[in-house]
Amino acid sequence: MQIVNDNGCSWINDLDPRSNIKVLEKNKECDWLIIGAGYTGLSAARKLAQLHPNQKIILIDAQLAGEGASGRNSGYLVDTTLNDGFTSNKDLENYKKKTDIYELGIKVIKKFIKEHQVECDWNDSGKFFASSKTEDEKILNNFSKTLSKLGFRHDLLDNKELSKRLGTKFYNIALYTKGGVLLHPGKLVRAMIDILPNNVELLENSSLIKWNKTNDVVSCYFKNGIIKTRKIIFATNGFLKFLGIKSNYNFPITLTASMTRPLTDQEFKTIGEPKEWGVLPVRPMGATIRMTKNRRILIRNTAEVYNPYQMSQSELDKRTLKQKFGIKKRFPQLPDNIIQSSWSGIVSRTRNSSQIFEKIDENIFVAGCYNGSGIGVGTLFGEQIAIKASNENTKEIETIEARNKPTWFPPEPFLSLGVKARLIYERMRAKSEI
């Protein structure tokens, strides 16, 4: 499989192009090999380099490091995700376990940013779970009860307050959570690449084609060579299934997003000059929409089973139209052609939305499947899987391992059909919110 992304991601295009890109050109041997250089792989490499300063560590990616989902997401570092209330204490306890992991994710990113003085447009602005449908008040009230029980600061807001804070009259009801951060995902992941320690060799544009394990050695086959390693960490997230990793537990989903150019002073005035904000939908397939620090509007309103992985320009154009419509619905006063770029990205889902974090065989480890929380959780899991693979334990590992484990998916073709049917149902439910 060739992984080639579109060049349309605004976050990545905001950055200076990188130089000194090294490709795998010959056979190599190492102590540690990490496949995938997004938040997970980069964090794993950083931690391994610290733990094993004299060992040889290779981090390799099929494309440019950080230019998969890690550089093309919506930039919400989340403390909570929506639920519509729990009927049992057990469910509440499970939700708390999730938020404990999110909290650790935020902490690990904060620490990284502080330690390396990273500038990534960090804004502790919180986020809104918003809907145009007043009947969704019931869901938000239930969510509010959960948040109150767990001590998360939040407010329920009506249309009047929302139009003031967001600059659109589209939403009738929302729950605002105080925690959670908005940031520039491209700047964050670039910083992780820039500070990679010297004992990590980063190889890019080199796709793992197949791998096997004989005795104690894992052999990984690439177009231009073989890498033999003692220990390996798979950090390929949406591509885990393709490499035969935990195939019955994860499933790739393709998301597309668009970003406008910065609004002019005049345009910004017509929407009431709101401060930076981020909205997540109450209905799962509704739009995620953000006003960025420099007055650009980001919208993501598609999620689909899409094969092949690489989306053609004409297919991407169709999604851009949907996103243009989504912006127009919310901001009818803005001109039609303000979308500057559109892109797609691949994430990995599990059936019960729980993450993968485990040793799958002697010396073989995997971390992934964070749904919409990979910025913090991916960074945390990368670091902690490196520690686990080094036979050490931490409180963080205990917290991670206390979560619900991913549940089993039925085999193909039932899986694809089931996921497609579910997405169609969710899309219909969220029709007004796209």
Ligand SMILES: Cc1cc2nc3c(=O)[nH]c(=O)nc-3n(C[C@H](O)[C@H](O)[C@H](O)COP(=O)(O)OP(=O)(O)OC[C@H]3O[C@@H](n4cnc5c(N)ncnc54)[C@H](O)[C@@H]3O)c2cc1C
């Ligand atoms: C549009 C969009 C919006 C999102 N919004 C948010 C959000 O607001 N907040 C949030 O927290 N999360 C969000 N996410 C999810 C988040 O981006 C991911 O969870 C996170 O990036 C996962 O990081 P990762 O390092 O595990 O995987 P990735 O960033 O996907 O990195 C995996 C890497 O593995 C490489 N790879 C794959 N196969 C091979 C192979 N065979 N050989 C070598 N390398 C390989 C890929 O090239 C890729 O670079 C969003 C994702 C998308 C696409």
